[in-house]
Amino acid sequence: MPPSSIARLMAIAGEIILGKEHELRLALACLLARGHLLIEDVPGTGKTTLAHTLARLLGLQFQRIQFTSDLLPADIIGVSVFERDSATFRFRPGPVFAQLILADEINRATPKTQSALLEAMEERQITADGQTMPLPGPFFVIATQNPSSQVGTFPLPESQLDRFLLRIRLGYPDRAAERKLLQGQDRRELLERTGPALAVSDLLALQDAARTLIVADRLIDYVQALIAATRQSAKFTAGLSPRAGMGLLAAARAWALLEGRDHVLPEDVQRIFPHLAAHRLRLADDGRMPTPDDLARLLQSVWLP
Amino acid sequence: MSATARHRPESSSGHAAADEPGPRRGRNAWLLAAAALSIAPHVTNLPPWVSALCAALLIWYGWRSWRGQAAPARWLLAPIALGAAIGVRLSLGQLLGKTPGLALLAVLLGLKLLESRNMRDIRVVVLLCFFLQFGLFFNNQSLPAAAFALFAALLTLGSQISLADPIAGARERLRLSAVLLVQGLPFMLVFFILFPRAISPLWGIPNDALSISGLSDSMSPGTISELVLSDELAFTAEFDGPRPPPPERYWRGPVLTAFDGRTWRMAGGPMLDRPAYTPSGRRYDYRIMLEPHHQRWLPALDYPAGPVRGVRFTHDFQAVSRAPVDHRMQFRLSAFPRAEAGGDEAPWTLEQSRRLPAHGNPRARGLAARLKAPTPGQTVERILSWLTENDFTYTLQPPLLDENSIDFFLFNTRMGFCEHFAGAFVFLARAADLPARVVTGYQGGRVNPVNGALTLRQSDAHAWAEVWFSGRGWIRVDPTALIAPLRIERGLENSLPAGESLPLMLRPQYQWLRQLRDRWEAVATTWNRLVITYDNRRQRDLLETFGLDPASPPRVFGAIGIASALLLAAFYYWARRRRNTVDPLDRAWARFSARLARRGLARAPSEGPLDYGRRLAAARPADAAALTAICTSYARLRYRPPAPHREICKLIHSVDHLILKEETPRPR
CATH class of the missing domain: 3.40.50.300 (P-loop containing nucleotide triphosphate hydrolases)
Structure with missing residues (x-):
C-alpha cells in the first residue's frame, strides 16, 4: 500500500x-x-x-x-x-x-x-x-x-x-x-x-x-447496533438493509485506508454513515430523506459498545 | 418494523407475508399465542358463545396471517363488535360489571387482533392482553392462576419486544422478557406491600354465593353425610407449638340448640368480644386459613379464647366473623381444650337447651324416661350404653327416615351417620331433662407432612353433643366415638364398613396422589398466607411494625417513592458495574474518561477514541501529547486485535499515572 x-x-x-x-x-x-x-x-x-x-x-x-x-x-x-x-x-x-x-x-x-x-x-x-x-x-x-x-x-x-x-x-x-x-x-x-x-x-x-483491513468484533458490534438503531427508530419508515450494512463496513474500511490506518475505528463508520444512510432512509413523518441533523442525532443515540 | 408496510403502498393494506415472511409471521404467531393464553383462563367464566366467538376470531387471525392476507374490512368487523355487545347485554343482563366487562374485553381483543394493521394496533392488542391477564384475578387468585397469568405476560412482553426488535429470535425474546419481568419483581413487591389497600378487594363480591360448600347453620338427617362425600379443603391450621392430640381436635362450628322435630338450628343470642368462660389448662395458638364458605361462622378449636380482632363470639362459644367469609381468610386464634366452659350458664340458655317439641317421637321419650337415673352423669352413661349395646351401624348411606325421625332411627333403621347419633343423643338427654345441644364442626384433620399443618376437608365434618352439668359446665359427649371409635382416632376412611364408597382421595390405593396433594397444599397455604390474605388489616399491622403511619397517605406514598428510587439506584449501579468490569482495557478507558469528566470533558457515549482525543487536545493544549497518546493507543488496542498484553499494561500504567497539568486560564 x-x-x-x-x-x-x-x-x-x-x-x-x-x-x-x-x-x-x-x-x-x-x-x-x-x-x-x-x-x-x-x-x-x-x-x-x-x-x-x-x-x-x-x-x-x-x-x-x-x-x-x-x-x-x-x-x-x-x-x-x-x-x-x-x-x-x-x-x-x-x-x-x-x-x-x-x-x-x-x-x-x-x-x-x-x-x-x-x-x-x-x-x-x-x-x-x-x-x-x-x-x-x-x-x-x-x-x-x-x-x-x-x-x-x-x-x-x-x-x-x-x-x-x-x-x-x-x-x-x-x-x-x-x-x-x-x-x-x-x-x-x-x-x-x-x-x-x-x-x-x-x-x-x-x-x-x-478489503483486508482489520475489523475488530467490537466494531462489528457497533455497526450492528447502528443498523439496528435505524430499524428500531420510529423516525424512519424502514431501516438499513443488510446490503447497506455491508456497504457501510466496506466504505469505512476504505476511509480508514485513506486515513493511513490498517484497522477500522468507529470514527470511520461515523464519517461514512451520513452519506450512506441519507438516500436509503425515509422519514416516517413526511416520507422525505433525513437531514444531516437527523442522522447526527441517530449517531449520538448509539453508544459505542 | 412494521412500518415497512407504509413504506410500500402495494403491501400497506395488511401484514403481507410475501416480502418478509420470517419475522412478521413469527411475531404474528407470538401475538396469537399471547392472546390465546390471555383469553383461555377466562373460558370457564364466560358465556360459551363468547368463548366460541373468541376462538373463531383467533383462528381467523391465525389463518389470515398464515396466508398473508389483508385485514378484513372495518364494515365487516363493526357489526361483529356491535353484535357481541348486544349479545353480552342479553345473555348477562348488563354491560357493566365483572363478567360482562371481561367478555367484552375478550371479544375486543380478538377483533383488534384481527384488524391489526400497524404498530399502533399491535400495541393496543398487547395492552388488551395485559388487561385480560389482570382480569383473571377477579375470579381466581390461586397460585396456578398467578403462574398462568405470569406466563401469558411473558409471551405478551415477548410480542411487545418483537415490535421494537423484529429480528430477535424466539429465545432472545423470551430471555429478554424474562429479564424484564424479573427486574419488575422488586417493584411489584414494593407496591404490593406498601400501596394502600381497599377495605375489601375490588372483586370481593362473589358471583357464586349460591353454591355453599361447608356446614350450614342448620342440620337435619343427611346434611353432614352428604357433605363428607366432598373432598374439598375446608381450612388449614398451623400451630405455633405442638399440635393437640387427635382426641382433642374438635373444631367448633355452628352450635345448634333449637329443634323442631326434624331440623336442628342455631339459637340467637348476644355477641361477645370474648367467650364467657375462664381459660385454664393447656393453651394452643394457631393460625387458620379458611376457604370461603359464604357464612359467618369460623371453625375454632374448642374452646376458643378472645379477644381477636375481627372475630366475635356467641354465648355458646362459636367464633363468628363480622362479615360473611366470601374470600379466603386468615386469622389467629388460641384454644384451651381442657378449660371448663359454661359453669355459670345463664338460666335462659339452659332452658333453651332443655326444650323439645311438644309432640312427636313418643318412643324416644319413653326410652328417655326409662333411662333416666338419679344423677345427670349416670343418665348420660345409661343413654350411651344403650346406644352401644343396641347394635347401631355407622354408615355414610343411612336409609330414609320418616316423620318421627328420632324414633325411626333409634328403633327401626339403627343405621346412621354422626348427625343421627348426635341428634338422637341430644333428644334423649333433653327428654331426660338434661340441658344438651348439638355442636357441628370438624373433627380431626390430617397432618400435612410437608409443612406440618393440619388440613381439614369437608370429609372431616362432624357433629357431636354437649351436655351441661351443674358445677362443671358443658361437657362434650361424642356418641359417634362409641359407635365407631376409629372415626375419631383414625378418620373416616378407617371407620366405614368395607365396600362403602369413599371420596377418591381417601381410598388407600391413592397414597401417591395424596402425597402430591400434600406438597401442593403446603405451597398453596404459604401462598394464601403471604399473598391472598394480605389485606388492609395485615398491611396496617406490618406498616406499624416498621414505624410507618398507615393512615398518612403522604408517608406511604413517600415510602413507595423512596423504595422505588432505591431499587432504581441499585439497578443503575448494577448495570454500571456490569458494564465496567468486563475487561481491563475497558476499565482503564472508563477510568480515563471519568477522570476527564471531572474536569468537564466527559466523553459522549457515542464518541470514538480519536475524536475524543482531538477534542481533549484542543481543550487542554498543555496535556495534548499525553492525552492524544492515550486515546490513540486505546483506539489501536481496542480495534486492532489481538492486543498485546504488554501494550495493554502500558496503557493502563499511563492512564493511572497521568498527571494533568494545572489548568491555566486560557487567554481569550
Whole structure:
C-alpha cells in the first residue's frame, strides 16, 4: 500500500477542487470500496469537475453520458449494426464501456434508460443481443442529480438509489475557496495540464488493500447496533438493509485506508454513515430523506459498545 | 418494523407475508399465542358463545396471517363488535360489571387482533392482553392462576419486544422478557406491600354465593353425610407449638340448640368480644386459613379464647366473623381444650337447651324416661350404653327416615351417620331433662407432612353433643366415638364398613396422589398466607411494625417513592458495574474518561477514541501529547486485535499515572 501516493493524489486534487477535501475523500473512499457515487446538488457546484479530476488523476478511461429525456438504453449500452461487408451484425459498444462514467443529470432520463445504467452498475456486465460482455476492470459510476424538485426530472426510486454506495453534496465553497476560485484559472485548463497521479494497477491494489483491513468484533458490534438503531427508530419508515450494512463496513474500511490506518475505528463508520444512510432512509413523518441533523442525532443515540 | 408496510403502498393494506415472511409471521404467531393464553383462563367464566366467538376470531387471525392476507374490512368487523355487545347485554343482563366487562374485553381483543394493521394496533392488542391477564384475578387468585397469568405476560412482553426488535429470535425474546419481568419483581413487591389497600378487594363480591360448600347453620338427617362425600379443603391450621392430640381436635362450628322435630338450628343470642368462660389448662395458638364458605361462622378449636380482632363470639362459644367469609381468610386464634366452659350458664340458655317439641317421637321419650337415673352423669352413661349395646351401624348411606325421625332411627333403621347419633343423643338427654345441644364442626384433620399443618376437608365434618352439668359446665359427649371409635382416632376412611364408597382421595390405593396433594397444599397455604390474605388489616399491622403511619397517605406514598428510587439506584449501579468490569482495557478507558469528566470533558457515549482525543487536545493544549497518546493507543488496542498484553499494561500504567497539568486560564 503506497500511502505517499494517496497523499500526493489528495494534494493534487485539492489544488483543482478547492475547499472540498472531505467530499473528495468520500468520493475516493467510495471508489476504493468498489461502490458508485451519487452527487446531488444544484448545477454549477463542481460535480462534473470532481468526476473529471478523479478520472484524470487515476488515469481511468473516462466517458461522460449526458442524460436527457430522450436518451435511449441503446445510447448507453451500445447497438448492433449490420455490416454489409461481412453480412453480419456487429456490436458497437456504447459509452458504458469505460472505467469511469459520469452519468450527468441522471434524473432527467426516463426510468427505462436509468435502469439500463443501474443494471450495468450492479452486474458489472452488459447483456445485448443475448451476448454477455463484462465491463472493464475498475468500473466506477459517478452520477449527478439535480434536486428532484426541479422541473422535468424523473426522481430515482429508492431501490435504484440503493445501488449508489454513497451520496454526497458538494454545496457552495466557503469564502476563501471561492475567492481563490475566482482569482485562479479555469479548472478545466488546469486539469488538462495534470497527468495521472496513480496507475490503474495501483488503484486495483488499493481496492484489494481496502478489503483486508482489520475489523475488530467490537466494531462489528457497533455497526450492528447502528443498523439496528435505524430499524428500531420510529423516525424512519424502514431501516438499513443488510446490503447497506455491508456497504457501510466496506466504505469505512476504505476511509480508514485513506486515513493511513490498517484497522477500522468507529470514527470511520461515523464519517461514512451520513452519506450512506441519507438516500436509503425515509422519514416516517413526511416520507422525505433525513437531514444531516437527523442522522447526527441517530449517531449520538448509539453508544459505542 | 412494521412500518415497512407504509413504506410500500402495494403491501400497506395488511401484514403481507410475501416480502418478509420470517419475522412478521413469527411475531404474528407470538401475538396469537399471547392472546390465546390471555383469553383461555377466562373460558370457564364466560358465556360459551363468547368463548366460541373468541376462538373463531383467533383462528381467523391465525389463518389470515398464515396466508398473508389483508385485514378484513372495518364494515365487516363493526357489526361483529356491535353484535357481541348486544349479545353480552342479553345473555348477562348488563354491560357493566365483572363478567360482562371481561367478555367484552375478550371479544375486543380478538377483533383488534384481527384488524391489526400497524404498530399502533399491535400495541393496543398487547395492552388488551395485559388487561385480560389482570382480569383473571377477579375470579381466581390461586397460585396456578398467578403462574398462568405470569406466563401469558411473558409471551405478551415477548410480542411487545418483537415490535421494537423484529429480528430477535424466539429465545432472545423470551430471555429478554424474562429479564424484564424479573427486574419488575422488586417493584411489584414494593407496591404490593406498601400501596394502600381497599377495605375489601375490588372483586370481593362473589358471583357464586349460591353454591355453599361447608356446614350450614342448620342440620337435619343427611346434611353432614352428604357433605363428607366432598373432598374439598375446608381450612388449614398451623400451630405455633405442638399440635393437640387427635382426641382433642374438635373444631367448633355452628352450635345448634333449637329443634323442631326434624331440623336442628342455631339459637340467637348476644355477641361477645370474648367467650364467657375462664381459660385454664393447656393453651394452643394457631393460625387458620379458611376457604370461603359464604357464612359467618369460623371453625375454632374448642374452646376458643378472645379477644381477636375481627372475630366475635356467641354465648355458646362459636367464633363468628363480622362479615360473611366470601374470600379466603386468615386469622389467629388460641384454644384451651381442657378449660371448663359454661359453669355459670345463664338460666335462659339452659332452658333453651332443655326444650323439645311438644309432640312427636313418643318412643324416644319413653326410652328417655326409662333411662333416666338419679344423677345427670349416670343418665348420660345409661343413654350411651344403650346406644352401644343396641347394635347401631355407622354408615355414610343411612336409609330414609320418616316423620318421627328420632324414633325411626333409634328403633327401626339403627343405621346412621354422626348427625343421627348426635341428634338422637341430644333428644334423649333433653327428654331426660338434661340441658344438651348439638355442636357441628370438624373433627380431626390430617397432618400435612410437608409443612406440618393440619388440613381439614369437608370429609372431616362432624357433629357431636354437649351436655351441661351443674358445677362443671358443658361437657362434650361424642356418641359417634362409641359407635365407631376409629372415626375419631383414625378418620373416616378407617371407620366405614368395607365396600362403602369413599371420596377418591381417601381410598388407600391413592397414597401417591395424596402425597402430591400434600406438597401442593403446603405451597398453596404459604401462598394464601403471604399473598391472598394480605389485606388492609395485615398491611396496617406490618406498616406499624416498621414505624410507618398507615393512615398518612403522604408517608406511604413517600415510602413507595423512596423504595422505588432505591431499587432504581441499585439497578443503575448494577448495570454500571456490569458494564465496567468486563475487561481491563475497558476499565482503564472508563477510568480515563471519568477522570476527564471531572474536569468537564466527559466523553459522549457515542464518541470514538480519536475524536475524543482531538477534542481533549484542543481543550487542554498543555496535556495534548499525553492525552492524544492515550486515546490513540486505546483506539489501536481496542480495534486492532489481538492486543498485546504488554501494550495493554502500558496503557493502563499511563492512564493511572497521568498527571494533568494545572489548568491555566486560557487567554481569550
